[in-house]
Amino acid sequence: MELHAAIEQLHNRCAIYTSAPTVARLLDLIGWTSNTDLSQAVLLEPCAGEGSILLEGVRRLLHSFRSHGRISSLVDLEPRIRSFELHPGAARSLRRLLRKLLIEENIPSQLADRLVVKWVSERDFLLEKPGRATHVAANPPYVRWKNLPAILAGLYRETLPAVSTRGDLSVAFLNKMQEWASDGGSIAALTSDRWMFAQYGDSFLQDTKSRGWTITVADERPSDPFMKTVGAYSAIVLLTPSGKPVHQLPSNKREKAQAMQRELLARHGSLHDAGCTVRVGPALGAGRTFILDTDDVAEVEDELIRPFLERKDLVGSAVDTARLRVVVPYDRRGVLIDPAEWPGFKTWVSRRREALSKRSQFRGKDQYWRTIDAVPTLWSTGPKLLMPELCNEPFVTIDRTQAIPAHSLYAIWPGEWPIDVLQRVLNSGLLEITAKAEAPALKQGWMRFYKRFLLRTPLPQWSQLSNNGREGLSSDVCEKFEETFEGLFGFVPGATSLA
Structure with a gap:
């Protein structure tokens, strides 16, 4: 694909512009305000689009000059703004809008023409040598690397650091912005929130902190951040040099939850430290194809049939009977079978070949009959706790059926903890702390869990608790349990104060 076609494709995917209230929020956070003397400051907009951030930034700059008695000359104004826009059409449109604004602000037309050329660079910000900026405000594009046009992805990977x-x-943009603002500047960005919760985001955050930056989530779910409704979840993040005071950022629920989590982890350790095992239900593929119809039970060999649980089955404190059965091509030792040795399975699965062969993992291969993930013997050990990946109130349910859970469920094996005690402790607020501290917030109060979040849930080792502690947490007397729980974790069960 030629470069101009790649740029057009990227623009079509990512051209989602920032709403006026969000623009004001970004500029306020970094202190680019009309009542501030901006005569020595430099504003960078790395992905200007059609100019919602840039135009308001210029408007504030001109008002600042006037309120502080500065002369609006080329030599004084030109160094104050740097912006980049990769797409030629968007850059032309931006220059027209910028010139119109300058004329409306009583800038002479000749000076306006020169400023428009100087302030809007039709170049790729990610490939530019870093300059200097004191203030950075941006709405960087949200797009996965795997969805980038190959020619652009190749250019970026040759130039940018691997992290x-x-x-x-958007992570690449944030990293490049830091290079521009490395001399004490501040950065505010409206960005996808997914990188903050993903594994690659951890590496970027650690690298950012190691270079002397502090990242603060100024707004974890801004209201109507874009000019049109989109499906992406966004957040406003503020990057400042470590030690630089951050103003106008009242403590929010996530920060309170993170503080509670840090204190409890320091005191007790984590669910991982306590010896618990966490797995997500195995991916089978092809929707419900491996779910066994009642009429087919007698056809498939019994050793390949297992109980199966979905989100809707997690009702009450425990599941004792599985509603569904699933067929898996693994024997009870967890070994992948040879269908030729299992005639019932071979006949059953051959009738589903068309659906199973559509999966990309097995397209054009002879092993269409396999599940995407292996099904080891671990799934047949139990009991275990099950928790939905998506929930609005985190909870765990005991599975006593030794079932294979759906791919949308997490399983927790309790290690040395008695499973009913572990369930009671987790459901009394420890999972809520993890959710509020770690999990991405979705619409209508829903949250998404990941395995590593669950493993960071505060939990002491059962063997390290005192006899009184173990007896109290195991007690059927509600008052005794509550007293023991509060003594260990510092809050009454179910009352974390994070609601």
Whole structure:
């Protein structure tokens, strides 16, 4: 694909512009305000689009000059603004809008023409040598690296550090912005929130902190951040040099939850430290194709049939009977079978070949009959706790059926903890702390869990608790349990104060 076609494709995917209230929020956060003397400041807009951030930034700059008695000359104004826009059509449109604004602000037309050329660079910000900026405000593009046009992805990977070329392109923009603002500048960005919760985001955050930056989530779910409704979840993040005071950022629920989590992890350790095992249900593929119809039970060999649980089955404190059965091509030792040795399975699965062969993992291969993930013997050990990946109130349910859970469920094996005690403790607020501290917030109060979040849930080792502690948490007397729980974790069960 030629470069101009790649740029057009990227623009069509990512051209989602920032709403006026969000623009004001970004500029306010970094202190680019009309009542501030901006005569020595430099505003960078790395992905200007059609100019919602840039135009308001210029308007504030001109008002600042006037309120502080500065002369609006080329030599004084030209160094104050740097912006980049890769797409030629968007850059032309931006220059027209910028010139119109300058004329409306009583800038002479000749000076306006020169400023428009100087302030809007039709170049790729990610490939530019870093300059200097004191203030950076941006709405970087949200796009996964795997969805980038190949020619652009190749250029970026040749030029950018590896830590910024994984996951989401917005991370590369944030990294490049830091290079521009490295001399004490501040950065505010409206960005996809997914990188903050993904594994590649952890590496980027650690690298950012190691270079002397502090990242603060100024707004974890801004209201109507874009000019049109989109499906992406966004957040406003503020990057400042470590030690630089951050103003106008009242503590939010996530920060309170993170503080509670840090304190409890320091005191007790984590669910991982306590010896618990966490797995997500195996991916089978092809929707419900491996779910066994009642009429087919007698056809498939019994050793290949297992109980199966979905989100809707997690009703009450425990599941004792599985509603569904699933067929898996693994024997009870967890070994992948040879269908030729299992005639019932071979006949059953051959009738589903068309659906199973559509899966990309097995397209054109002879092993269409396999599940995407292996099904080891671990799934047949139990009991275990099950928790939905998506929930609005985190909870765990005991599975006593030794079932294979759906891919949308997490399983927790309790290690040395008695499973009913572990369930009671987790459901009394520890999972809520993890959710509020770690999990991405979705619409209508829903949250998405990941395995590594669950493993960071505060939990002491059962063997390290005192006899009184173990007896109290195991007690059927509600008052005794509550007293023991509060003594260990510092809050009454179910009352974390994070609601």
